[in-house]
Amino acid sequence: MSATIVPEAGGAAAVRRNFWRGVWRVMRRKPSRMAGAVILAVFAFMGIFGPILYPDPLPRDTSALYASPSLRHPFGTDFEGTDVLALVVTGSRYVLLTAVVTAVITVVVGAGVGLFAGFRRGRWDTVLMRFTDMKLTIPGLPLLLVLSTVWKFTGAVEMGLVLGLLGWGGVARAVRSQTLSLRERGFIEAARGLGLSTTHIVGRELLPGMAPYIAMNALIAVTGAVYAQVGLFFLGVLPFESNNWGVMLNFAVFGGGALTTTAALPYLLAPLLAILLLTLGIVLVVDAMDEIFNPRLREE
Amino acid sequence: ACSGGGTNGNSTGGGGGVYTTVDLNKPSLDVNAPINPWNPKGNAFWGYNAMRIAWAKNTLTDPNQFYPGIAASWDLAPDNSSITLHLQPGNKWSDGQSVTAEDVKFSIALAYTQGSTAFAVDPGAAGAASDVEVVDDTTIKITQDMKNPSVTFVRGVMDAFVVPQHVWQSVVPAGFWDTLKAARGDGPEAEAAREQVKALSEKVLAFAPAQDVSAGPFVLKRMNPGEALLVKNTNFYNAANVAPDQLKLLNTTGNEQIWNYLTSGTLDNAPFTAVPADVMTRIKATPGNQVIKGYSPVAVSLAFNQANKPYDNVHVRRGLAYLINREEVTRIASPEGGTAAVTTSGIHQKAAREWLGAELGALEPYALDPATADKEFTAAGLQKKDGKWTLADGKPWKVTIHIPAPFSDWVSAAKAITSQLTTAGVDAEVVTTADYPLYLSELAEGKYDLGFWLIALGPAPYNIFQRLYGSSNGWNILGGKVKHSAPGKDGNWMGGPETIDVDGVGAVNPGELTAQLNSVSGDEQKAVIAKLAKAANQDLPVIQLWDYVNTQFVNTNRFTGFPEDDSDLLRQPSGVWIQLGMIKNKQ
Amino acid sequence: MAVLLRRLAGHVARGFVMILVVTTISFLIIRSVPGDPLAARYQKLVEQGMAPDAAQRAVEALYGFTPKGSLWEQYVDYMGGLAHLDLGQSLSVPGAGVSTVLFSAAKWTVIPVLAGTLLSFLAGVVMGVYAAIRRTGVLGDLLAVSGSLLHGVPQYVLALLLGAIFTTLVPILPAGGTADIMIDPGFTADYVGSLVQHATLPVVTYALAGYGGWILAMKSSVVTVLGDDFILAAELRGMKRSIIFRYVARNAILPLFTILALSLGLLFGGAIFIERIFNYPGLGLMLIDSVNNRDYSLMGGAFLLITAAVVVANIAADLLYTVIDPRVRSGEEAA
Amino acid sequence: MAPEQGPPGVRIRGLTVVYRTPAGESPAVSGVDLDLAPGTITGVVGESGSGKSTLALSLLNAVQPPGRIAAGSVEIDGLGDIVALGGEGLRRARGRHVGYVFQAAQNSLNPLKTVGKQVLDLGRSHGVENPRGLLADARDLLGRMGLDGARVLDSYQHELSGGMRQRVGIMLALVLNARLVVLDEPTTALDMITQATILRIVREVHADRGLTTLVITHDLGVVAEVADRLAVMYGGRVAEQGPTREVLAGPRHPYTRGLLGAVPRLVGDIGEAHALPGRPPTLADIPADGCVFRERCPLRMDVCETGRPPVVVSGSWSAACHALRDDDDPDGDGDGDGPVVAAATGEEQA
Amino acid sequence: MISGTGITKTFRQRGGVLGAREVPALRGVDFAVPKGGAVSFIGESGCGKTTLGRIVAGLETCDSGEIAIDDVAMSSLSHRRRQPYFRRVQLIHQDPYSALNPTRTIHQALAAPLALRTRQTGRPRSWADGRAGELLGLVGLDPGYVLPRYPHQLSGGMRQRVVIARALTVDPEVLVADEAVSMIDVSLRLGILALLKDLRERLGVSVLFITHDVATARYIGTDGELYVIYRGQVVERGPVETVISAPVHPYTQALLSAIPVLHGLESPGDQRVVPVEASGEASVEASGEHPDGCLFASRCPFRTERCERERPTLGRDGGTPQEHACFHPERRSVVAVPVSRR
Ligand SMILES: Nc1ncnc2c1ncn2[C@@H]1O[C@H](COP(=O)(O)OP(=O)(O)OP(=O)(O)O)[C@@H](O)[C@H]1O
Ligand SMILES: Nc1ncnc2c1ncn2[C@@H]1O[C@H](COP(=O)(O)OP(=O)(O)OP(=O)(O)O)[C@@H](O)[C@H]1O
Numbered sequence A: 001m002s003a004t005i006v007p008e009a010g011g012a013a014a015v016r017r018n019f020w021r022g023v024w025r026v027m028r029r030k031p032s033r034m035a036g037a038v039i040l041a042v043f044a045f046m047g048i049f050g051p052i053l054y055p056d057p058l059p060r061d062t063s064a065l066y067a068s069p070s071l072r073h074p075f076g077t078d079f080e081g082t083d084v085l086a087l088v089v090t091g092s093r094y095v096l097l098t099a100v101v102t103a104v105i106t107v108v109v110g111a112g113v114g115l116f117a118g119f120r121r122g123r124w125d126t127v128l129m130r131f132t133d134m135k136l137t138i139p140g141l142p143l144l145l146v147l148s149t150v151w152k153f154t155g156a157v158e159m160g161l162v163l164g165l166l167g168w169g170g171v172a173r174a175v176r177s178q179t180l181s182l183r184e185r186g187f188i189e190a191a192r193g194l195g196l197s198t199t200h201i202v203g204r205e206l207l208p209g210m211a212p213y214i215a216m217n218a219l220i221a222v223t224g225a226v227y228a229q230v231g232l233f234f235l236g237v238l239p240f241e242s243n244n245w246g247v248m249l250n251f252a253v254f255g256g257g258a259l260t261t262t263a264a265l266p267y268l269l270a271p272l273l274a275i276l277l278l279t280l281g282i283v284l285v286v287d288a289m290d291e292i293f294n295p296r297l298r299e300e
Numbered sequence B: 001a002c003s004g005g006g007t008n009g010n011s012t013g014g015g016g017g018v019y020t021t022v023d024l025n026k027p028s029l030d031v032n033a034p035i036n037p038w039n040p041k042g043n044a045f046w047g048y049n050a051m052r053i054a055w056a057k058n059t060l061t062d063p064n065q066f067y068p069g070i071a072a073s074w075d076l077a078p079d080n081s082s083i084t085l086h087l088q089p090g091n092k093w094s095d096g097q098s099v100t101a102e103d104v105k106f107s108i109a110l111a112y113t114q115g116s117t118a119f120a121v122d123p124g125a126a127g128a129a130s131d132v133e134v135v136d137d138t139t140i141k142i143t144q145d146m147k148n149p150s151v152t153f154v155r156g157v158m159d160a161f162v163v164p165q166h167v168w169q170s171v172v173p174a175g176f177w178d179t180l181k182a183a184r185g186d187g188p189e190a191e192a193a194r195e196q197v198k199a200l201s202e203k204v205l206a207f208a209p210a211q212d213v214s215a216g217p218f219v220l221k222r223m224n225p226g227e228a229l230l231v232k233n234t235n236f237y238n239a240a241n242v243a244p245d246q247l248k249l250l251n252t253t254g255n256e257q258i259w260n261y262l263t264s265g266t267l268d269n270a271p272f273t274a275v276p277a278d279v280m281t282r283i284k285a286t287p288g289n290q291v292i293k294g295y296s297p298v299a300v301s302l303a304f305n306q307a308n309k310p311y312d313n314v315h316v317r318r319g320l321a322y323l324i325n326r327e328e329v330t331r332i333a334s335p336e337g338g339t340a341a342v343t344t345s346g347i348h349q350k351a352a353r354e355w356l357g358a359e360l361g362a363l364e365p366y367a368l369d370p371a372t373a374d375k376e377f378t379a380a381g382l383q384k385k386d387g388k389w390t391l392a393d394g395k396p397w398k399v400t401i402h403i404p405a406p407f408s409d410w411v412s413a414a415k416a417i418t419s420q421l422t423t424a425g426v427d428a429e430v431v432t433t434a435d436y437p438l439y440l441s442e443l444a445e446g447k448y449d450l451g452f453w454l455i456a457l458g459p460a461p462y463n464i465f466q467r468l469y470g471s472s473n474g475w476n477i478l479g480g481k482v483k484h485s486a487p488g489k490d491g492n493w494m495g496g497p498e499t500i501d502v503d504g505v506g507a508v509n510p511g512e513l514t515a516q517l518n519s520v521s522g523d524e525q526k527a528v529i530a531k532l533a534k535a536a537n538q539d540l541p542v543i544q545l546w547d548y549v550n551t552q553f554v555n556t557n558r559f560t561g562f563p564e565d566d567s568d569l570l571r572q573p574s575g576v577w578i579q580l581g582m583i584k585n586k587q
Numbered sequence C: 001m002a003v004l005l006r007r008l009a010g011h012v013a014r015g016f017v018m019i020l021v022v023t024t025i026s027f028l029i030i031r032s033v034p035g036d037p038l039a040a041r042y043q044k045l046v047e048q049g050m051a052p053d054a055a056q057r058a059v060e061a062l063y064g065f066t067p068k069g070s071l072w073e074q075y076v077d078y079m080g081g082l083a084h085l086d087l088g089q090s091l092s093v094p095g096a097g098v099s100t101v102l103f104s105a106a107k108w109t110v111i112p113v114l115a116g117t118l119l120s121f122l123a124g125v126v127m128g129v130y131a132a133i134r135r136t137g138v139l140g141d142l143l144a145v146s147g148s149l150l151h152g153v154p155q156y157v158l159a160l161l162l163g164a165i166f167t168t169l170v171p172i173l174p175a176g177g178t179a180d181i182m183i184d185p186g187f188t189a190d191y192v193g194s195l196v197q198h199a200t201l202p203v204v205t206y207a208l209a210g211y212g213g214w215i216l217a218m219k220s221s222v223v224t225v226l227g228d229d230f231i232l233a234a235e236l237r238g239m240k241r242s243i244i245f246r247y248v249a250r251n252a253i254l255p256l257f258t259i260l261a262l263s264l265g266l267l268f269g270g271a272i273f274i275e276r277i278f279n280y281p282g283l284g285l286m287l288i289d290s291v292n293n294r295d296y297s298l299m300g301g302a303f304l305l306i307t308a309a310v311v312v313a314n315i316a317a318d319l320l321y322t323v324i325d326p327r328v329r330s331g332e333e334a335a
Numbered sequence D: 001m002a003p004e005q006g007p008p009g010v011r012i013r014g015l016t017v018v019y020r021t022p023a024g025e026s027p028a029v030s031g032v033d034l035d036l037a038p039g040t041i042t043g044v045v046g047e048s049g050s051g052k053s054t055l056a057l058s059l060l061n062a063v064q065p066p067g068r069i070a071a072g073s074v075e076i077d078g079l080g081d082i083v084a085l086g087g088e089g090l091r092r093a094r095g096r097h098v099g100y101v102f103q104a105a106q107n108s109l110n111p112l113k114t115v116g117k118q119v120l121d122l123g124r125s126h127g128v129e130n131p132r133g134l135l136a137d138a139r140d141l142l143g144r145m146g147l148d149g150a151r152v153l154d155s156y157q158h159e160l161s162g163g164m165r166q167r168v169g170i171m172l173a174l175v176l177n178a179r180l181v182v183l184d185e186p187t188t189a190l191d192m193i194t195q196a197t198i199l200r201i202v203r204e205v206h207a208d209r210g211l212t213t214l215v216i217t218h219d220l221g222v223v224a225e226v227a228d229r230l231a232v233m234y235g236g237r238v239a240e241q242g243p244t245r246e247v248l249a250g251p252r253h254p255y256t257r258g259l260l261g262a263v264p265r266l267v268g269d270i271g272e273a274h275a276l277p278g279r280p281p282t283l284a285d286i287p288a289d290g291c292v293f294r295e296r297c298p299l300r301m302d303v304c305e306t307g308r309p310p311v312v313v314s315g316s317w318s319a320a321c322h323a324l325r326d327d328d329d330p331d332g333d334g335d336g337d338g339p340v341v342a343a344a345t346g347e348e349q350a
Numbered sequence E: 001m002i003s004g005t006g007i008t009k010t011f012r013q014r015g016g017v018l019g020a021r022e023v024p025a026l027r028g029v030d031f032a033v034p035k036g037g038a039v040s041f042i043g044e045s046g047c048g049k050t051t052l053g054r055i056v057a058g059l060e061t062c063d064s065g066e067i068a069i070d071d072v073a074m075s076s077l078s079h080r081r082r083q084p085y086f087r088r089v090q091l092i093h094q095d096p097y098s099a100l101n102p103t104r105t106i107h108q109a110l111a112a113p114l115a116l117r118t119r120q121t122g123r124p125r126s127w128a129d130g131r132a133g134e135l136l137g138l139v140g141l142d143p144g145y146v147l148p149r150y151p152h153q154l155s156g157g158m159r160q161r162v163v164i165a166r167a168l169t170v171d172p173e174v175l176v177a178d179e180a181v182s183m184i185d186v187s188l189r190l191g192i193l194a195l196l197k198d199l200r201e202r203l204g205v206s207v208l209f210i211t212h213d214v215a216t217a218r219y220i221g222t223d224g225e226l227y228v229i230y231r232g233q234v235v236e237r238g239p240v241e242t243v244i245s246a247p248v249h250p251y252t253q254a255l256l257s258a259i260p261v262l263h264g265l266e267s268p269g270d271q272r273v274v275p276v277e278a279s280g281e282a283s284v285e286a287s288g289e290h291p292d293g294c295l296f297a298s299r300c301p302f303r304t305e306r307c308e309r310e311r312p313t314l315g316r317d318g319g320t321p322q323e324h325a326c327f328h329p330e331r332r333s334v335v336a337v338p339v340s341r342r
């Protein structure tokens, strides 16, 4: 039975192709995962092309304030008669951009610190982990509340930056403990013994093994970012200058009385639904992460 | 909400009942705050368990009309040089002791430590009292310092809170009046004395009586973080006519809670609250709910920072005014609580009719008129490229309106304005600021091009225009003298010119004119106001957006006798209605 | 015992340093908050109809309560006060000590948060075990996915939904406050009932929000433990199901304690939303209020309290860990 | 509770255990027939994945999901067919009738409880009325295995060394007086000296208490050291079984031969030893038909592709190989009747 | 090729604030591996074999003593300068699964060190691809089959061969095989051993073989040396066959006696000592009752009073062919002997 299969030359391209084929297989294994991926894709589409779908003056009908859902306005209109769906779609960019920036920072800083601490061990580890502990001790939301007065969150990127800088602690800890356990594994020692560079060891040997972990954390960071950011806008403590789901929630509840009467309810529910869907999409996709990054599970 | 039905009124049967409301002045209760009317969070609720000498009516034009409070009546010297108060006969504190002229004098001493118009320590303050004299047990005479008299003197006197001397005794040292006299003089000794009085202010602010001793219709019984319970003060002079046995004040952190209370019929009265249209429908549909509307002496405006280009150009300001559909903005932002401003006059339109009469109609209304706006912009040298207005040098122009985030009606209005401007080819955006303190300090620092600004505070004529031509625009009154500061200095963020050429009037210094309003009276006052209104209308330091309507809600299921539409009482808390004996139990 | 004491000493020392550092950081951040509380107060008075110069003077009276001096002097002052357990005076409520304000607010946060956490912990742990045992079935999948969803849904979304349902659509629960003021406080059925009634929505929100996380954590922990050999061994020795269940539960719950401690800190954060939505006057609402009023000392106090709570919770969790896990007790896993 | 009996015998017939895999159900043990004579030690050897542990678990009807016993029976004296047993009956049988000893290095003890407490839990589970007596028994047993019983009972798992844990494991399997004991890889991950000690203990305890013992191992040396009878497993089937010495001295199945030849030895000619070519099958690539060993077999014939090898029985010895059928009288003891070719079982393949 | 003198290593286990426990893992070990030679270390669990292997491979530093590669003392070199030397010593891990990154294909696993090698030697890039196949062929694997696969798709034996092939990418001169076959299926074990022997013979690679299974030590090469370690000390040392057939140290004898006898093929050696239990009480290192005496004294059936007072050193006292550290060396035949077959 040996030597029956003669494979193509194992070039990097082939490996990559195999990887994506594996990902496809993993996604197909459960319909829920596909659903999640589709949801995320739709949101990504909204975030990227939303403003093109709805170019700047958004469809507005000043004679129909808080209109109820209809064919023309599937989610009704807001306080000034703007189409709520258009608001949700165009508002997704800010939310998603923040989320992505947060995720990137969380992952880069978190994984960076975790890897460094875990890999170096010793004094660096102690110092970094004390620092991380402290960061974890400072209550994030209250801090944001205060920061929102100090800091001009002038855009999604800056918002993401702050959320990311507040949120990397958990990832750092998790990555560190993973690193500590992985670095004892034979293949890391072997790589060191072979004289491979630290960059190679960290980048090629350690990171891929932690990829599901990091990917999962990144996705969780995304939900966290959406949560915190939309929440703060909802509370009305963040200055805003563009359309965004949290602002919609805020207007719906504090301006439109969505919790009191039904007129503004679609205006409240549309962004809520968007958040729920995004969360659902992420939850469903997270389920596949383990299998995607573990070749063994991916190939089966 | 559920507690509403069971515990409110009807269960108590024939007697009083519970009157439930929200205190506009202290909507968020704080159990830790002292029962102290000067404390910003104090649990002395004006009109309920905290009394002023009298309650201002805030009529359209006359600041000197009052409802009786501690004082039953008063005699005013014809030249406003003194006022003699006659206290309510037989009025007692809730602990049984009499309310005397000494109590009033003592309270005036406390007022000196807290800053007041009439009871000001600084010499030379306008409309300050020069002497307080107890005539007899129920009579007290206050004399105005005629060096710098003001129409605000009477109001200043009447606004003083009255607290029981026997409870507060320890706060004020013996010899206070001597110190005060010294403080109102000149030289280093006076300086030291002023310091001494000032030093007392903290003590007064922080003073916490062990329990409530009230001369009002109610006494605070207990509170928790969500509610305060006050019970009827049987010693109150008009106790016989105080219908409710108990008074419940609800804590609120946002309007939406008041809406909820209203739709469930919990509140017997809700003070002025901005309400969206649909919520209004729901509220009106609740059995017993009624809406009373009255005059509210305040208007909101879009204010320019004239230190920043291109808003220094009056044509730009006018052009923008022609592009803003105030009707629509009002409908979107404050459909119930405001009426679109008829024009920018600096005065609430109701008061404006009184003050200006026919002249009001002569003012430019700035009705929606894109064509004129184009002309104005062109006159200002702006350029139109691809349907978008740019600055004179061709650089992009973006109108950025700053708004404090917590004020949802302002935010909606600003959003509506930007939408309108954008449609008209003027790029515009709303930027919110996290909270009001931050907004104010950044506004004052001149960081914003445009912001929202309350104007037309009535009824005192000076108050009306000091919002436009007061310290925010560079004019400060120091020791009775008007001084103008350059833009960016001493809180001058509006940065308007010191003198304005007004068609048909000539060059005026609006700040000087405004300051005059404190001292002149009668027809003179009218003339000055007419000039100022014209100036404001032509120069447009702000665009008046809408004038507030005092919209209040009452529920007649448990009580009746609420004020009618346009009643002056609407500008006083319902405690005043109750103490005047208006509110009756429903049979 | 010695191990316990040694660990305790180490923790306390570290926690102390942590609190010190966090206090310093929050001090710096808080003092850099722009916006003049007095200016806001002034505006408010003017808008209430007070004459501008009188308002100016009224505000000056408040000035005595604002911190003065250079930042460094303020810091030394503040820390000096802390050393004497003096958190200073509230600025927005002149005359009330920060600690008084803080503790009167804290009880309305701590008790519901703890109750909610406990509820969600218990429910989550039980359902987590169930989800782990049934993990191959549809029901287990459903439990897990619903857990993930609940875990993912922001607290304020839950709160808004619950609020919309129970205070607006079917108004059976009070929309705010802590207890009905008409009822005499005391240990009476009426009063306690009213307290419970008012706390229901916040507590249920905390519980629902936490539940998802616990069910997930417990499930994965149980799955790990179920895969451990000693469980199979116990089964093969014919141990009773109840005993095996206890083996599983005890071993699986262990790692959750650390999460529990950490989650407390997060919950205090969530309190901001929930208390705002339900108008429940705890620390969160107080914090929002203090930020709006630029009440520096109150903000600082709130941070200190929350930090201290997290530190203490961590210490407690670790000590509990030490008591329960003999491996830690004997100092084997000194890491 | 039961009157003193002799050690039980066990008869495994046609045992097939399958695991559910993404590619469907695959047999990890297929059609195994094996007898454990009362009072003997039977050793099962086989390489990793050959189905030893699965077989051992089947003796307690404890195959873990996603596996299940698909066919066959395990008849235990005094208990009946354990495969048919379930619920409480099965639980009581475990521990009381059949003791199971886990591999040493893995942890078969609850890390949060002392050994003594776990003994008590065991007693409670099986309705032992006198817990103190049970503890005394446990102490005795431990003492007999060279440990300080009292101290060990007071210890947590992490306080014991591998060898000690293994002995505790044996104690727990025996303390309820089980007479059938299954030891799965009792010495793997222990060092040589500890292994020797454990093996000695196994032998002594077996003799002392009159047990029927099944030892599972991948190490031929271990069975050789302790077992009376030996079964060699390959790919889920028993390739060959018989008295240990006989099988070692004269292996007949080509796999047994190859395996013996591949064992590194302390003495003898190094050049004689060879590794087997190829690799052992995994669950995924076990051939469905024919002989599972054919890929690596030097005697491979065409028939190996299709027919399941017949079981050739000779006295207490048996082997399953197509090649054996052709040899005449393989044991050569001349009693003439030759090997009996049993009908190939397990034609019924899923 | 590589030698060590007086290698000492003590681990400090952190036990909280108060007590830091010291675990002596190696106590002055001397050894020398000649070019192309084979040296085996045997001993029971925890005696320090792995530690020694890691020190030799440069993955761990010793507290005192000296490692010399090609007569260059490593302690005299900076960390950076030491690396090229240690690259010539490659460790082969006990567990072939954990020694290969599960997320990387065999091709990737071999390509990284080969790329490094290509750069170092200035060879053309294409060399690396060919070399990977070549090396796999050398360890007896089919490159076409193995290269694109992930470790989990290979059997234990194949994985171990891949590990060896990977070690060979950097053209090492010494292979340190730490329990390199103990996780491999019995039927494949000899294959790996034969491969190591083959590499010795064909490439002149020295092998430092670490095992607890004495029998496997023989298969690396009969010309090799066997070191027996007990609690970090070498207690006996000599040619493999000599030590096996005629051990003189009681510990060696105990170890050899513990090896199961294939009854039926072999009969037990006549002087087989009942193996000394690994002290019922705890791990080996716990029972150090004689701080100055022989480390083995507490477990030794032949101990005398002197053994408890004095610690013997490695030498040839008593005229034995091998070195030993015992005051009472006596050769005993403990190893099983084959029964002659009918
Ligand atoms: N839970 C499981 N799921 C799927 N397959 C399994 C499971 N457990 C065992 N198997 C498969 O069943 C076959 C037999 O496994 P078993 O554990 O009985 O082997 P073993 O002989 O004990 O091996 P080892 O020596 O490695 O312990 C193997 O191929 C294994 O992969
Ligand atoms: N990193 C470490 N920290 C603390 N102690 C250690 C460390 N590594 C090894 N030791 C201790 O050093 C001693 C020798 O360990 P080593 O791993 O070298 O033994 P070994 O002979 O390889 O054992 P085995 O046969 O079990 O692999 C042991 O007591 C071990 O507990």
Ligand SMILES: [Mg+2]
Pocket: D052, D053, D054, D185
């Ligand atoms: Mg097994």
Ligand SMILES: [Mg+2]
Pocket: E049, E050, E051
């Ligand atoms: Mg080792």
